[in-house]
Amino acid sequence: MLAQRFKLIFLTGGTSKKREFNFTRRLFFLCVSAFALAFSLLSASTGFFLYEVHSARYLSALKYKNSELDNQLFTAYEKIDLLEQKVERLGQNGNDLRSFAHLPTLHPEIQQMGIGGSLPYSGSVEFGAEDLLIKIEELDRQLSLQENSLIQVHEKLDKQAEFLLSVPSIRPIVGGSISSLFGRRRDPFTGEWVPHMGLDFNASIGTPIYATADGKVVHVSRQPAYGKTVVIDHGNGYKTRYAHMNRYYVQKGSKVKRGDPIGEVGNTGRSTGPHLHYEVILSNKHINPLDFMFDGYAMARMP
Numbered sequence: 001m002l003a004q005r006f007k008l009i010f011l012t013g014g015t016s017k018k019r020e021f022n023f024t025r026r027l028f029f030l031c032v033s034a035f036a037l038a039f040s041l042l043s044a045s046t047g048f049f050l051y052e053v054h055s056a057r058y059l060s061a062l063k064y065k066n067s068e069l070d071n072q073l074f075t076a077y078e079k080i081d082l083l084e085q086k087v088e089r090l091g092q093n094g095n096d097l098r099s100f101a102h103l104p105t106l107h108p109e110i111q112q113m114g115i116g117g118s119l120p121y122s123g124s125v126e127f128g129a130e131d132l133l134i135k136i137e138e139l140d141r142q143l144s145l146q147e148n149s150l151i152q153v154h155e156k157l158d159k160q161a162e163f164l165l166s167v168p169s170i171r172p173i174v175g176g177s178i179s180s181l182f183g184r185r186r187d188p189f190t191g192e193w194v195p196h197m198g199l200d201f202n203a204s205i206g207t208p209i210y211a212t213a214d215g216k217v218v219h220v221s222r223q224p225a226y227g228k229t230v231v232i233d234h235g236n237g238y239k240t241r242y243a244h245m246n247r248y249y250v251q252k253g254s255k256v257k258r259g260d261p262i263g264e265v266g267n268t269g270r271s272t273g274p275h276l277h278y279e280v281i282l283s284n285k286h287i288n289p290l291d292f293m294f295d296g297y298a299m300a301r302m303p
């Protein structure tokens, strides 16, 4: 069967010329096999060549990308370094605030918790994103520490502000003159030396009287000696009394803020003329109101 012969005829110029090739079946298969082998080799070579070209391009792109990432990582490290410096300054300022609020300052070791000195980057690729993440976590811990510290400072300052608002610290009337100081004085009626438990301000009838600190009105009444009187409880042991008033603007239970008008200067009770008798009481003990006027009137203290 292999001996069967094949004839290949080429016709050129219509049917005028023809060429004939005679070959056996074996030769035919050999030719076909050779052609298939050559085609396969060519295909494989082409494929390999294309693969190499593609790989080279891919590798080049990867190198470029890697270089870009390297630069970005370096930039990120530089920024993290700056952030660390800012966090350190924040810690120093936070400690100043803690001192201001009379809170214990944070120990340097606690301040430095998570701050590990200079960054490992030195221009080589001996660093990576993992180091960066560690640094970010350290900064996160530092910032959380400062955040909690500032919350503590805020709460402490709030309490101090609340306390200061309860301390009588302004003049109870605008204008007027101090006519009698805290301490011993001659009684204007009897001429005897008697203790004077407050401060007297001469002022015309109707002059507004102001609460000298935040508080709650606990007493509003007319008394034989004090005349029309208001007492405010400011909390933390502080109370103030306003006597010889003409009119009240408040009633028992009223809540007042520092500077709120509570009544008017009058001449009621045991009084020789229109004036305000003003007392400051701390823990049931009378104290000199001039020591609590922080709006400049302490300078008016007489010898």
Ligand SMILES: [Zn+2]
Binding pocket: 180, 196, 198, 199, 200, 276, 277, 278
């Ligand atoms: Zn008085």
